[in-house]
Amino acid sequence: MRALTSPQTAKHASWEYAEQHHAEDHILEAARRRGEDLGVTPVSEGVAATLTVLAAAMGARGLVEVGTGVGVSGLSLLRGAAPDAVLTSIDPDADHLQAARTTFKESGVPSARTRLITGRAEEVLPRLTSGGYCLVHLDADSPELDEFVEQGVRLLRPGGLLAVNDALDHDRLPRPAVREESTRRRRAVERSVRDDERLVTTMLGTGTGLLVAVKR
Numbered sequence: 001m002r003a004l005t006s007p008q009t010a011k012h013a014s015w016e017y018a019e020q021h022h023a024e025d026h027i028l029e030a031a032r033r034r035g036e037d038l039g040v041t042p043v044s045e046g047v048a049a050t051l052t053v054l055a056a057a058m059g060a061r062g063l064v065e066v067g068t069g070v071g072v073s074g075l076s077l078l079r080g081a082a083p084d085a086v087l088t089s090i091d092p093d094a095d096h097l098q099a100a101r102t103t104f105k106e107s108g109v110p111s112a113r114t115r116l117i118t119g120r121a122e123e124v125l126p127r128l129t130s131g132g133y134c135l136v137h138l139d140a141d142s143p144e145l146d147e148f149v150e151q152g153v154r155l156l157r158p159g160g161l162l163a164v165n166d167a168l169d170h171d172r173l174p175r176p177a178v179r180e181e182s183t184r185r186r187r188a189v190e191r192s193v194r195d196d197e198r199l200v201t202t203m204l205g206t207g208t209g210l211l212v213a214v215k216r
């Protein structure tokens, strides 16, 4: 009997189903609408849910994020983290940070649990304490992505977790013919994380790829 759907179509349907496994509440929906207004693409629903689960599994207390955006990923991290966890999140765009503040406020996150820093990660990350954090999330496309990864590993305590969103560069990374700068950058990051003996890593297919690594 002929298959009704191609393997690719079936695979895509499974991915879409998995993305929506966790229905989002009205607070994250409102944050996503603010993202549309500002031209910010928040992490996907599947990535948001994965970040919550990872933060919960670790009982994360100190978290660092590059690319606050409208706060979808930040709130998702805090929802999984320990009740006294503090999220340090960095973004150079004041409008994005304001939108994220609204997201945190609407969710009832006390302001003491977020440290929102207006700045570029390449300037801010080197000032943060080595080994002082449980989880580092990177979600900003930058020519300095490899440096953010190196800084992220430096910031993690042993057992800490690094997560890099959009690690498959909008699904372009698996196509060898694609040689966009952003794709090359992510290929290099994937290789360096995989080859780094300090790390245990895997690539999750959620969203457009979530590269995760634990520091030994």
Ligand SMILES: C[S@@+](CC[C@H](N)C(=O)[O-])C[C@H]1O[C@@H](n2cnc3c(N)ncnc32)[C@H](O)[C@@H]1O
Binding pocket: 040, 041, 042, 043, 066, 067, 068, 069, 070, 071, 072, 073, 074, 090, 091, 092, 093, 096, 119, 120, 121, 122, 139, 140, 141, 142
């Ligand atoms: C894809 S959005 C982040 C979305 C956010 N994680 C969320 O879920 O709402 C990328 C963000 O990275 C910020 N960004 C760009 N360059 C940056 C840099 N060098 N350091 C820190 N953030 C940067 C942008 O201003 C933008 O808000």
